[in-house]
Amino acid sequence: MTRQLTFAACAMTVLATPGFALTCDTGFRAFTHDAGETCIPEMPERIASLRDDSVTTPLMDMGAPVFATITREADGDGPRWVRGAVDIFGQDAVDAAGLIDLGGHNPPDVEAVAAAEPDLIILRAYQIDTLEQLQAIAPAIVMPDDMLFLDHMAWLADAAGIETTFDTELASYHARIATAKERIGAPEDIVISRFDMWENGLWYYPNWGAIDQVINDIGFAKPTIQAEETEGFNGLSVERIQEFDGDIMLASIAPRWGQTVPMLTAQWDGIAPFWRDLDGVSTGNLFWYERDVMVGYTFTSLHRSIDLLTTVTAGRKIN
16 A cells, blocks of 8 residues: 555545544445544554454464554563463464564554555544544554453454454354353353452452354353443452352463463462462362463463363363
8 A cells, every 4th residue: 555545545534523424435435433434444464463462363263454552561672572472372373474663552653553554544432632643654543442342352353354354253153162061061150260269368250252253152150249240340358268169160361471370379368368268279170371371362361271171171060
């Protein structure tokens, strides 16, 4: 796409007002996002992503033409890394993608984005202060916050012009969910609790990436405190730990942040040693999962979550 077309498309964004249909140049289409409506390429070829885990990684998973991304600073002297993608696909796959490094995300480096010459820029709401500068480079759209998992994926697929890929992946996922339900038998009779604790107490977030999507779609029961929670919490008193009990307990670790199972269990023993008295723990039904993989916004993460949940529940007799 030429620079002239880029600026023409952006001009249409500026001129658009409520009540008037947005008219776009040939090869562009009107796209509604969190900051209004913008003319974007019908089939973008060079997408710049200003968030790695929630934008770059799902775009890579669906085969979208994302070619530049923000990155994270590694601990020590290690290379910068793409959160989510490295953990889910592996460093070799990320290296093979040849992504242009745009630097940090808060705030994004506008000059680096301009040098990459994208034809579409996707940013998150907390970066909106840079929107006007980014719109001068290429059509820039703001992804809404707090969308449900599949809505999140569908929005990105729409923006990238790969709705057919999304539909195919979604059909494959739904087929596997049906198979998992059949193998498990009566998932509604099994209470699955996502159980996490830190120094300040218990924490839980609903609709938390792939793992929760699969729990919901298979139809497992949840502890009441989790089934009724809509906002999430971080720091709930450990005195309420019994409310987190379940037939199957799932706890998360983040190895990239130095977390290991022995480290967390030792920490929990110091904070609330009675966590070991939960039925789901004392019966050997506590299972650990890698957070950045199983919570990731990818179809890959959905399938891995199905594998995990089927393995720990299929054929079990839950009392």
